[in-house]
Amino acid sequence: MTDDKRPIAPDDKIAIEDSPGAVVTPKVEEPLPFPEQTFEPAAPPPAPPPIPSGLESANPPPSTWQPAPLEPRPPWRPPEPSPTPVSAQTFDASPPPPVETFDARDLHPPAPPSPPALERVDPDHFAIAETDDGADTVLDRSFAWFGRIVGDQTELAESAAARAERALGWTSRVILFSVLLMLVFNAKSLQSWASTLPPQWGTETLRLVAGEWADRLQDAGFDEPRRRAHTAYEKSKAMGQGTRGAPQ
Amino acid sequence: MLFPTMIFLFFFLIVYVAAWSLERQNANRKFFLVLASWVFYGWWDWRFVGLLIGSALFNWWIARTIARTERRSTRKWLIALDVVLNLGVLAFFKYYDFFTAQLIEGLRFFHWERDVPLLQMILPVGISFFTFQAISYVVDVHRGKVPPAKSLLDVMLMMSFFPHLVAGPIVRASDLLPQFAQTPKLNRGMATHALLLIAWGLFKKTVIASELATGLVDKVFFDPASHGAVDLLAGVYGYAVQIYCDFSAYTDIAIGLAALLGYRFPRNFDQPYRSTSLQEFWRRWHISLSTWLRDYLYIPLGGGRGGLFSTCRNIMITMLLGGLWHGASWTFVAWGGLHGGVLSIERLWRQFKPAHWPKWPAIVGLIITFHVVCLSWILFRSESFDMALAYLKGFGNWSTPAMEVTPFLWLLIGLGLGMHFLPPRAVERVTQMFRNLPSPVFACGLAVVLLLVDAMRPEGIAPFIYYQF
DSSP: OOOSSSOOOTTOOEEOSSSTTOEEOOOOOOOOSSOOOOOOOOOOOOOOOOOOTTOTTTSOOOOOOOOOOOOOOOOOOOOOOOSSOGGGSOOOOSOOOOOOOOOHHHHSOOOOOOOGGGOOSOTTSBSSOOOOOOOOOHHHHHHHHHHHHTTOOOSOOSSHHHHHHHHHHHHHHHHHHHHHHHHHHTHHHHHHHHHTSOOOHHHHHHHHHHHHHHHHHHHHTTTHHHHHHHHHHHHHHHTTSTTTTOOO | OOTTSHHHHHHHHHHHHHHHHTTTOHHHHHHHHHHHHHHHHHHHHGGGHHHHHHHHHHHHHHHHHHHHOOOHHHHHHHHHHHHHHHHHHHHHHHHHHHHHHHHHHHHHHTTOOOOOOOOOOOOOTTHHHHHHHHHHHHHHHHHTSSOOOSSHHHHHHHHHOHHHHTTOOOOOHHHHHHHHHSOOOOOHHHHHHHHHHHHHHHIIIIIIIHHHIIIIIHHHHHOGGGSOHHHHHHHHHHHHHHHHHHHHHHHHHHHHHHHHTTOOOBOOOSOGGGOSSHHHHHHHSSHHHHHHHIIIIIHHHTTTSSHHHHHHHHHHHHHHHHHHHHOSSHHHHHHHHHHHHHHHHHHHHHHHSOTTSOOOOHHHHHHHHHHHHHHHHHHHHOSSHHHHHHHHHHTTOOSSOOSSOOHHHHHHHHHHHHGGGSOTTHHHHHHHHHTTSOHHHHHHHHHHHHHHHHHHSOSSOOOOGGGGO
C-alpha cells in the first residue's frame, strides 16, 4: 500500500502480511464507461383548466395528489477502500482457471439479408421449398462410404457458401452420372433421335457415331433392361383386350 | 424445342454448365441466360425473337417512366398505353382472324357481304404468357407493389427466361426480380426436389398424357357420334387426366429446370381434382393464371365489393375473358361462361342457403365439382359447338359397345385421378428422404426412373397442350 488516501487502482499489487511472498490483485470496480449522470426533479404538471360554472357537479373535482419531487441522484464516485484490513480478507492466490473464449456470432450467426419482396405471407407460395441440407438420415449414413469415394461430403459445412458449392457439386455429379448411365443403357434413344435430324455433314457424322455406339452396346447386352421393360409394358397394355394392341 | 426431347437435353446441359461457371458474375450470367432463352425461342421461329425483345424493351421503358413520373394523370395515361399496346399485340396475333371472321358473319347476316382479308398468321408460341407477365409487371410498378427493375437485363430475363417462356407459369416481377438481384444459390434439397419434379413431369407427360391422348381421347373427340356412352365417358375422364398431366408436367419440368439454375417459381397446380367446389378448383388449377385474373381483372372490375349482382357480373366477365384468353374460339368462351355461371351459382348458394340445411358431405361436393369440370372440358376440347353437342348426345347411346377404352387405359385414368389423393406435398416428402443420398446412388435411381419412362413412352412426343395458348 503506497498511499492510504489514494483509491486502489486495478493494477495495484497488495502484499498479504501473513504471507509475505503472496501478492494479490484486489477486485476494484472499474469506472463506468459513460459520464456521470445527474437527475433534475421533474417540473410540476401544469394546473388543470378551471371548470366552467355549472359543470362542477358533473365532473368530480380534480385530484390534489402531486408526485413527490425526486431526490437528485448523487453523482457516481469510486468506492472507498474497504475498512477491513487486507490481512483479514481471504484471497485465492491461485490463478483463475482459463476462461474459454467464444464469439457469440458462432452461436448466432447473422442471418443473410433476404430481399423483402421474397417474404410472402404464404410459405407455400413457391413450388420449391427453401430447404437446407438438414441432418443425416439412415439412408445417408448407409451410403456415406460410397459417397466419399466420389467426393460427396455429407457433414455440414461451416458456411452457406461452402454448402452451396458442395450442393452444386453434388447436383452436377448426379446429372453427369445419370446422363452417362442413360447413354449406356438407353443408346437406342440417341440413335433414334439422330436419325430424325436433317441430313448435313454434322448430323450425318452424329448419326453414324450414335448408330455404331448403339450397335456395340446392344452386342454387349446393355440394351437388355430397356428392351425388357418395354416388352413388359406393351404386354400390360394388351391385357384384357384380346389380341388388339399386342406388341408387334 | 420441346422439354422431353434429346435436343433440349443437350441444350440444357450446356446452359447448366455455362450458367454455374458464371456464378460469381451475376450480370454476365443473366446476359447468358437471356441469350440462351432467345436461342430456345428462336429454335421454334427466330422471327418472333424480335417480338419478345421489343415487348421487353417497351414494358421496361414504360415501367421506368411511370416510376419517374409524379403526375397522376400522366401515370394513368402511361399505364393505359401499356395495357392497350400489350393487348393490341396479343389481339393482333391471336384474335385478328377470329374477330374478322365474326365480322364477315355479321355482315352476311345483314346481307352486306364484303371481302375482308384473313391473315392466317402464325401464333407466336407463349405470347399469351409473356404478355400477361409484362402487363402484371407494369401494373405492379404503377401500383407501387414492386420497384421498377434496376436494369433492362432483368426485365429481358424475366420475360424471356426459357423455363416459363412458352407455357408458364406466369411468374410475376415480385417473385423473379429479387431473385435476379442476388447470386443464385443451390442446396441439395432444392436440387433433389428439382430432379424429382423433372422425372415426375416426364412420367406424367410422356406416359400418362401421351398414352391417353393417342389411345383414347383423340379418337373419341375426333368422331364422337360413332362412339358409345362408355367410350365417351372414358374419353372425357381421360381428357381430364390428360390435360392435367400434360400441363402440370410442363409446369413441374419448368419449375425443376429453373431450380437447377438457382431460381424458384411459384406453385401452379395443387391436386385440383380433389376440390369440393369450383371456387376451390380455381385455387388449385393453373394458380398463376387464376391469381392473375383475380388481381388484374376481377378486383379492378370491383371484385366482391359492390353487392351480389355486381359480384356475379364481375365473376362472369372475368371467366369469359379467361376463356377467350385460352383461344380464339367460341367454345373457349363458352367454357369460361360455364365456369363463371357455376361460380356465380356457388356464390348465390352460399348467400341464400337456408341456415338449417345440413352441409353436404365433402365427397358429394367433390363428385359434383369434378363432373362440372369434366362437362366444361368437353367444350374446351371440342373443335366446335356441333362436336360438343354430338358428344353430349352420345351419352344416351348405351347400345354401342366400348371400342376404344381398354383396362389399361382405365388404369391410367385411375392413376391420373388417384395422384390427386396422395398426401399433399408428396414430392416434397420424397425429397426429404432422398436429398442426402450420395450422388452416384441418387443418379442410379434417377437413371432407372428415366429409363423406365423412356421404355414406356409411345413413339414421338406431341407438343404440350398449352403451347397453343
